[in-house]
Amino acid sequence: MKKRNFFKTVTALFIVVAVIMTMGSLVAFAEDGLYLSDLTPTSATEIKDPSSGAVVAGYSADSVFNPYNGSGNTLLLKGTEYTKGIGLIPYCDRTTGTDINYDAEVEFDISQYSDSYDTFTATVGRRDWPSDPGPTVYYMVCSVYVDDVLVLECPSLSFGEQYEICVNIAGATKLKLVTNKGAYTEHYDCSIWANAKLTKTTVTEIFLSDLTPMAATEIKDPASGAIVAGYTANSVLNPYNGSGTSLKLQGKIYSKGVGLIPYCDRTTGTDINYDAEVEFDISQYSDSYDTFTATVGRRDWPEDVGGAVYSMICSVYVDDVLVVETPSLTFGEVYEININISGASKIKLVTNKGTDTEHYDCSIWGDAKLTDVIPNDTPNDTPDNPNTGSIDTIGSAMLLLFMCAAAGLAFKRAYVK
Structure with missing residues (x-):
């Protein structure tokens, strides 16, 4: 009886491992790069209203603060609403009699991902607000730092303008995104980093x-x-x-x-x-x-x-x-x-x-x-980074499941009387 129970336990473990590997392959296959908003920042700006204590500016994941009431809002750029991305809003404190500007920043530890992903991409711009203040033009500047080195600074962006970001992060440890208020000190600099993510590119x-x-x-x-x-x-x-x-x-x-x-x-x-x-x-x-x-x-x-x-x-x-x-x-x-x-x-x-x-x-x-070739958001098929989620990998997992069953059957015949 003990041998029979042992056989059942070993077989069950083999099956569980194979099923987990198969499910993992299927999940990885569905990935569209790695979105920064799904990661926990190592540091992020959080600016509170001096009187109410409510968070009114700084970093937000998959949303952006409303400068008119501080609440979260969707990522809306030139009429397109993004479900994934980052909101960064700098702030100007005018309570002291002298304008004090604060940049909005967020930093991520990407050391465990930068061997699998080599590129950071995003579409940055100012959020569409129905209550934009008339013809006045306000500017903001968005920057990207990789391992504390400035690698990209976009031009000054005003309402209706956006900028495509694509920077190399292969082997990097840290990635920091910054939005500052440019030449003006208004509260309308609601920057959206739409689809901010790490991807794997091939030279296409x-x-x-x-x-x-x-x-x-x-x-x-x-x-x-x-x-x-x-x-x-x-x-x-x-x-x-x-x-x-x-x-x-x-x-x-x-x-x-x-x-x-x-x-x-x-x-x-x-x-x-x-x-x-x-x-x-x-x-x-x-x-x-x-x-x-x-x-x-x-x-x-x-x-x-x-x-x-x-x-x-x-x-x-x-x-x-x-x-x-x-x-x-x-x-x-x-x-x-x-x-x-x-x-x-x-x-x-x-x-x-x-x-x-x-x-x-x-x-x-x-x-x-x-x-020539359409770019690929998922990691390359290499020995160090197999083509996760491909038909080959799913087939391999199913083969493993079959092998586990065969091994279990052989074990039973050899040891269980």
Whole structure:
């Protein structure tokens, strides 16, 4: 009887282990990356109202504080409501007679995850409030620190603007997110970090702005010598002052892309137009990547000139052959480019001034990249990180269950009389 009970116990344990492994595989298969809002922060800002003691600003998971009443609210960005993400609201204390600004921060220990996940991604912006205070513009700045090192700082964001964050966290120990009030001290800086999560990426795309051009236009002011037009990576020159600024199209700010500004020289008495061009050697990539994609358009400028209409045309050449030419684009218009570059050696992007000769043709090629495969949010299939939840793994778990039963049967025949 003891042997029979022992057999039952061992067999039951084998079955429990196999079932747990199978269920674990199925659960892992359903994961869509690792959301920071599901983790417990190592530290987080919590700002309380001096008089009531209620929490009115700081960090919140999967919600954001309402600056008008302190209650939690949904993560709403440009009309889209996110179920996962982080809310960070900085604060300005005006009770002392002097404005005292407090940043909103949250920090996570990611040491146990950064071997399995190598990228942090989020969409950041200011929450949509129905009670936004009229035409006044308030700004905020969002930053990311990895192991106490600033790795990304987004441009100043106002109502209706958002920014895509993608930073490398492979092997990192800590990840800190910060929102500050920018140049203003109002209470409306409700930052949302939508879908803030750790993911595992495979190299499925190459941004042209990460490559060194073979040739690129660089136009200098004849008097000052300052660069005023031509090519820039991950930014675009400001035609009003020549400085670099963010890639902003229809309220969306791209973190990756190409800026191209053609130029009209009027110093000679006759307008001389210069196209803006950039060319890349893609011979080492075009066997692995077969498509070039970009969203092109004219940058949003707060200084846009009244009702005047300026147009520009963007073109793509592959191995010196024109393969796409956009229609004339003016303010507020974008064009999606998607062309085949399989086996190509060179790709050249060109922007010309169209039919006008003004200096406002600031073309943005948002997310200009070579691509092929759809990115994967789950960890790669490697010996150290098996393809958890795949058909192979689930099948392996079922095989283990079968083997346990067979082992139990053999045990019974050998020892139980």
